[in-house]
Amino acid sequence: MADNGEPVLRLIGVNKSFGPVHVLHDVDFAVHRGEVMALVGDNGAGKSTLIKSIAGIHPIDSGRIEFEGRPVQISGPRDAAALGIEVVYQDLALADNLDIVQNMFLGRERRRGIVLDEDSMEEAARETLARLSVRTVKSVRQQVASLSGGQRQTVAIAKAALWESKVVILDEPTAALGVAQTRQVLDLVRRLADTGHAVVLISHNMNDVFEVADRITALYLGRVAAEVRRADVTHAQVVELITAGRSGDLGLAPATAAENI
Amino acid sequence: MSTEMSKGAAAATLADSDFAVDRRTHDVRSAALDYWSRVRSGDLGALPAILGLAGLVVLFTALRPETFLSERNIANLFVQALPVTILAMGLVFVLLLGEIDLSAGVASGVCAAVMAKLIVEADQPWYVAVLAAVAVGIVIGTAIGWLVAVIRIPSFVVTLALFLGLQGITLRLIGEGGTVPVRDEVIVALANKNMPVWLGWVLAVLCAVGYAAIQLGRWQQQRARRLAGRPLQLVAAQCVVVALALLFVTYLLSLDRAPSPLITLAGIPWGVPLVGVLLIVCTFVLTRTAYGRHIYAVGGNAEAARRAGINVTRIRMSVFMICSGLAAVSGIVAASRLNSVTPDAGAGNTLLLGVGAAVIGGTSLFGGRGKARDAVLGGLVVAVIANGLGLLGAKAYANYLITGSVLLLAASIDALARRRRAATGR
Numbered sequence: 234m235a236d237n238g239e240p241v242l243r244l245i246g247v248n249k250s251f252g253p254v255h256v257l258h259d260v261d262f263a264v265h266r267g268e269v270m271a272l273v274g275d276n277g278a279g280k281s282t283l284i285k286s287i288a289g290i291h292p293i294d295s296g297r298i299e300f301e302g303r304p305v306q307i308s309g310p311r312d313a314a315a316l317g318i319e320v321v322y323q324d325l326a327l328a329d330n331l332d333i334v335q336n337m338f339l340g341r342e343r344r345r346g347i348v349l350d351e352d353s354m355e356e357a358a359r360e361t362l363a364r365l366s367v368r369t370v371k372s373v374r375q376q377v378a379s380l381s382g383g384q385r386q387t388v389a390i391a392k393a394a395l396w397e398s399k400v401v402i403l404d405e406p407t408a409a410l411g412v413a414q415t416r417q418v419l420d421l422v423r424r425l426a427d428t429g430h431a432v433v434l435i436s437h438n439m440n441d442v443f444e445v446a447d448r449i450t451a452l453y454l455g456r457v458a459a460e461v462r463r464a465d466v467t468h469a470q471v472v473e474l475i476t477a478g479r480s481g482d483l484g485l486a487p488a489t490a491a492e493n494i
Numbered sequence: 495m496s497t498e499m500s501k502g503a504a505a506a507t508l509a510d511s512d513f514a515v516d517r518r519t520h521d522v523r524s525a526a527l528d529y530w531s532r533v534r535s536g537d538l539g540a541l542p543a544i545l546g547l548a549g550l551v552v553l554f555t556a557l558r559p560e561t562f563l564s565e566r567n568i569a570n571l572f573v574q575a576l577p578v579t580i581l582a583m584g585l586v587f588v589l590l591l592g593e594i595d596l597s598a599g600v601a602s603g604v605c606a607a608v609m610a611k612l613i614v615e616a617d618q619p620w621y622v623a624v625l626a627a628v629a630v631g632i633v634i635g636t637a638i639g640w641l642v643a644v645i646r647i648p649s650f651v652v653t654l655a656l657f658l659g660l661q662g663i664t665l666r667l668i669g670e671g672g673t674v675p676v677r678d679e680v681i682v683a684l685a686n687k688n689m690p691v692w693l694g695w696v697l698a699v700l701c702a703v704g705y706a707a708i709q710l711g712r713w714q715q716q717r718a719r720r721l722a723g724r725p726l727q728l729v730a731a732q733c734v735v736v737a738l739a740l741l742f743v744t745y746l747l748s749l750d751r752a753p754s755p756l757i758t759l760a761g762i763p764w765g766v767p768l769v770g771v772l773l774i775v776c777t778f779v780l781t782r783t784a785y786g787r788h789i790y791a792v793g794g795n796a797e798a799a800r801r802a803g804i805n806v807t808r809i810r811m812s813v814f815m816i817c818s819g820l821a822a823v824s825g826i827v828a829a830s831r832l833n834s835v836t837p838d839a840g841a842g843n844t845l846l847l848g849v850g851a852a853v854i855g856g857t858s859l860f861g862g863r864g865k866a867r868d869a870v871l872g873g874l875v876v877a878v879i880a881n882g883l884g885l886l887g888a889k890a891y892a893n894y895l896i897t898g899s900v901l902l903l904a905a906s907i908d909a910l911a912r913r914r915r916a917a918t919g920r
Contacts, residue, residue, distance in 0.1 A: 308729070311602035325796075327795065328791045328795040329795060330790060330793065330794035330863055339787075339791055339802040340788075340799070340803040340804050341803070342784040348783065349787065352715060352719050352721055374722040
């Protein structure tokens with residue numbers, strides 16, 4: 234599944250400043266259903282600010298955000314969640330002393346009357362894990378403390394997929410993982426897109442990006458250097474886009490790229 | 495699964511730990527192995543408390559064979575355990591967040607003083623006095639909770655300040671050297687009167703049957719929906735153990751323990767079913783409601799709870815309110831036992847024993863781990879120690895030393911188990 238017309242989420246001409254620091258310059262960004270969009274850029278390029286703008290943590294100063302073609306205002310995390318935007322942060326937001334089901338439903342528990350509906354939550358959690366072909370945890374009633382880093386990341390991602398989420402944003406999901414675990418998580422990222430989510434993957438790791446992404450948006454000092462199809466570029470070109478803002482015909486005009494330095 | 499698992503040797507080993515395996519039927523052996531591996535990795539549960547209780551009973555029986563296991567002493571022991579158990583149950587809520595309430599003991603004193611004054615000086619009926627005492631407890635808890643959760647002063651400092659301040663209030667209410675006698679029949683009955691023997695048996699049987707019905711119903715439900723469950727034999731064994739414990743305690747407390755053959759003194763003290771009700775309510779709140787789940791979540795990872803949309807401030811405030819509210823109940827039972835309230839009610843080592851009971855029972859001082867039942871198990875251990883030392887005629891200094899050491903020992907077990915969990919990834 235690749236580009237199929239209307240993007241789920243589209244940012245047009247977004248600007249964001251923190252005091253005198255202009256972090257995002259006229260950023261255009263779009264992600265489609267069924268696609269993994271990699272968001273790459275050097276430290277300070279504005280990746281975190283961009284996703285925090287989408288997540289409603291830092292509302293934008295100017296520009297437009299469209300969700301499924303409609304203009305929307307995202308002025309807080311609740312707005313983002315209500316639209317179906319889920320963010321999986323780098324430092325995992327899981328409670329060690331709760332089990333997988335309890336973590337996946339944390340804060341949104343199902344209940345009958347005042348009593349928790351454990352059975353229906355367990356069934357839904359299993360269903361989601363099965364849909365994402367997660368088969369690496371022994372039991373859904375296992376405490377999260379007993380899971381490996383990759384399994385925790387898996388639970389965090391599955392938690393985002395459990396809700397009727399349309400856009401899942403993953404912040405460096407493989408940063409702390411070993412080779413085999415990275416493999417599992419990348420497989421999961423792919424399946425997330427294949428099950429109809431729009432996935433935004435933030436990563437420093439070019440291997441990961443080339444392995445799983447359909448398209449790549451490179452940020453350079455707060456500007457979008459280029460938005461390219463993965464198939465059209467090489468590792469070296471993307472690295473150049475990240476470090477210099479341009480690569481051959483791609484990227485910012487030389488004057489724009491230079492003015493920022 | 496073989497289609498997705500075509501990624502070589504690594505995938506083949508993963509297939510073994512496929513999450514679908516927890517649908518296979520567990521047998522007793524695998525459940526026992528699971529339990530043993532949990533214990534080895536530092537998830538001790540109630541094990542230290544049960545072993546400690548058994549060890550202490552053997553020890554004191556050996557040292558004082560004629561008095562320790564006498565019918566009277568056993569009944570006395572349960573009554574002794576009542577206030578500390580109720581106090582510990584409130585503290586479990588606070589400890590679950592990794593916080594501490596050092597003022598719970600003296601708060602129970604203030605509440606008891608309010609109750610006693612209302613009955614004696616304002617001539618109020620017992621229920622008004624009890625409600626007022628609990629309300630005072632909740633007000634104290636609200637103040638602590640506000641200072642801790644909203645102002646963000648460490649709970650240690652807030653409750654240390656209140657530990658001093660509240661003693662002043664009790665002293666002011668009762669007056670130096672004064673004592674307020676508690677003579678209200680209902681209040682006195684809590685720790686001094688027993689329910690009819692037949693009623694004790696009826697309640698015990700009802701509780702045993704109710705417990706078994708809930709456990710077996712849950713097992714059947716999980717099986718019907720093919721969810722993760724425990725083997726039937728284990729569930730049944732657990733029901734039998736609980737039933738036997740209930741019936742055994744009822745039997746012990748139904749023996750005639752009158753000092754003279756002319757009268758009969760038998761039956762379960764009224765305070766025991768009170769603790770039973772509190773245990774059931776607290777267990778229900780902690781394990782079956784979203785509120786209880788959120789307490790565990792905040793105790794395990796407050797940031798995760800906040801991101802999940804849980805109002806962490808409200809949870810923090812509420813546990814202090816519950817703790818001080820239960821402290822009030824504990825103070826009332828203590829006043830009933832002593833038939834009076836003195837200016838030092840709830841001071842001294844009351845709080846230490848409460849925290850000790852919760853920790854001995856298995857509640858972690860680091861937050862996120864603990865159950866309401868821990869307070870009951872730990873309360874019994876603490877009562878056995880106090881009772882046994884009393885029978886041995888231990889000097890006051892030895893009492894302090896031994897009680898302090900027991901608390902330290904329990905905290906050490908907690909800390910070591912936590913390190914073990916971290917090392918084994920639990």
